[in-house]
Amino acid sequence: xxxxxxxxxxxxxxxxxxxxxxxxxxxxxxxxxxxxxxxxxxxxxxxxxxxxxxxxxxxxxxxxxxxxxxxxxxxxxxxxxxxxxxxxxxxxxxxxxxxxxxxxxxxxxxxxxxxxxxxxxxxxxxxxxxxxxxxxxxxxxxxxxxxxxxxxxxxxxxxxxxxxxxxxxxxxxxxxxxxxxxxxxxxxxxxxxxxxxxxxxxxxxxxxxxxxxxxxxxxxxxxxxxxxxxxxxxxxxxxxxxxxxxxxxxxxxxxxxxxxxxxxxxxxxxxxxxxxxxxxxxxxxxxxxxxxxxxxxxxxxxxxxxxxxxxxxxxxxxxxxxxxxxxxxxxxxxxxxxxxxxxxxxxxxxxxxxxxxxxxxxxxxxxxxxxxxxxxxxxxxxxxxxxxxxxxxxxxxxxxxxxxxxxxxxxxxxxxxxxxxxxxxxxxxxxxxxxxxxxxxxxxx
Amino acid sequence: xxxxxxxxxxxxxxxxxxxxxxxxxxxxxxxxxxxxxxxxxxxxxxxxxxxxxxxxxxxxxxxxxxxxxxxxxxxxxxxxx
Numbered sequence: 226x227x228x229x230x231x232x233x234x235x236x237x238x239x240x241x242x243x244x245x246x247x248x249x250x251x252x253x254x255x256x257x258x259x260x261x262x263x264x265x266x267x268x269x270x271x272x273x274x275x276x277x278x279x280x281x282x283x284x285x286x287x288x289x290x291x292x293x294x295x296x297x298x299x300x301x302x303x304x305x306x307x308x309x310x311x312x313x314x315x316x317x318x319x320x321x322x323x324x325x326x327x328x329x330x331x332x333x334x335x336x337x338x339x340x341x342x343x344x345x346x347x348x349x350x351x352x353x354x355x356x357x358x359x360x361x362x363x364x365x366x367x368x369x370x371x372x373x374x375x376x377x378x379x380x381x382x383x384x385x386x387x388x389x390x391x392x393x394x395x396x397x398x399x400x401x402x403x404x405x406x407x408x409x410x411x412x413x414x415x416x417x418x419x420x421x422x423x424x425x426x427x428x429x430x431x432x433x434x435x436x437x438x439x440x441x442x443x444x445x446x447x448x449x450x451x452x453x454x455x456x457x458x459x460x461x462x463x464x465x466x467x468x469x470x471x472x473x474x475x476x477x478x479x480x481x482x483x484x485x486x487x488x489x490x491x492x493x494x495x496x497x498x499x500x501x502x503x504x505x506x507x508x509x510x511x512x513x514x515x516x517x518x519x520x521x522x523x524x525x526x527x528x529x530x531x532x533x534x535x536x537x538x539x540x541x542x543x544x545x546x547x548x549x550x551x552x553x554x555x556x557x558x559x560x561x562x563x564x565x566x567x568x569x570x571x572x573x574x575x576x577x578x579x580x581x582x583x584x585x586x587x588x589x590x591x592x593x594x595x596x597x598x599x600x601x602x603x604x605x606x607x608x609x610x611x612x613x614x615x616x617x618x619x620x621x622x623x624x625x626x627x628x629x630x631x632x633x634x635x636x637x638x639x640x641x642x643x644x645x646x647x648x649x650x651x652x653x654x655x656x657x658x659x660x661x662x663x664x665x666x667x668x669x670x
Numbered sequence: 671x672x673x674x675x676x677x678x679x680x681x682x683x684x685x686x687x688x689x690x691x692x693x694x695x696x697x698x699x700x701x702x703x704x705x706x707x708x709x710x711x712x713x714x715x716x717x718x719x720x721x722x723x724x725x726x727x728x729x730x731x732x733x734x735x736x737x738x739x740x741x742x743x744x745x746x747x748x749x750x751x
Binding site: 247250251252253254303308309312313316365366635636637638639640642 | 706713714716718724731733
């Protein structure tokens, strides 16, 4: 890696109060009012986005609906609508793709653009991005606003876009870098949280300017290679390039979670909900043509209920903070698997160990150790072939083919067109959810 | 805030400036004049593609859904001020 001041031209576009703005765009009666977009419209549901008006009154992302109502009594709450946000993101990103060939879909509402070679200087890039902002307003929605940051590196571009919200445009270059860093707190930049801050303060770094001027060798002794990255970032050296959206690495895990309402417990649908979450995760993983090496199941229990479990040598366990709140178990597959039957079977086994009829308030399934099919089998399974009533290949093939056929039916007739018998009557529980860092389903036109 | 309706409606649309815009729709025997198309997005329901028009008049906001497979319109939701 060569250590020279970056001469690239990087832009970061961040849609402001995104989910809330999209809801206000679709429904003008919500405009100008404090609005919270929630994962669930339940008092314990989490606010995942707050409108600019709600933020001004003190509503914060992560509050429960109950807390948010206390803080902003005049607020209106709506449940999130993932297809709407994905569709709007597709249209916004399509406009950004007309500016350059290298656009990184960083999250559902953020993108990095490598404009190097496409525009002569930051001023020309700024003008192009302002025109893109006009197009977003005219072609997608007049209530949508975005902040733009332009800088020689990804880190500084993101820092720039965070400086003026909403609808700001900030350029950072070598001339104003020190001035901007001097106005910011350590935690104002991406990558420094309370823990890193404490460690930086321990070695006498209290501001970003002090971090910039600190001897890099000393920083590396304290933080390892991360010390070098931190130092490079504030000094304007590029350590991470913009990754085009089609060159993004495969995910390391695929999962789904659900805050389980009381009615699911009362109606005895805990297992059905877990199966639905597993099916949803499995389907996404199969669409990526990956196999899972292991599966994790997490169960959160109501605090007034105890937690009992027995662990054997096959399974390992670790506790979520606070005894009696639940736990997580994982199991490794003998062979990496992607078919519904193996995944649901393993998840059900883990649930059986974690849960004994207590009141559940949280369920999560995560598929990890993802890898593309190698076509190679374990030696132990080659041996097992003769002991089994069906040859190993045929057994796994039948499961895989059945899962693929079920996916094709779902592609054609919808997600609920075919399901495990235990899922019958589950209705709208565990619906589609959206994560800020998830850009699956965003299509460029 | 939103009320679920999910009823088939009659819609008069205009094709202009390269777009489709609902102009008027008839629901439950009444005609509603669309003042503004606020947002257009599409959803996949299986293979079926449904185009959602979030529109409003002076009193309410409506969510109109056009099925591209069945060529039918539905009033899915309504929100009052």
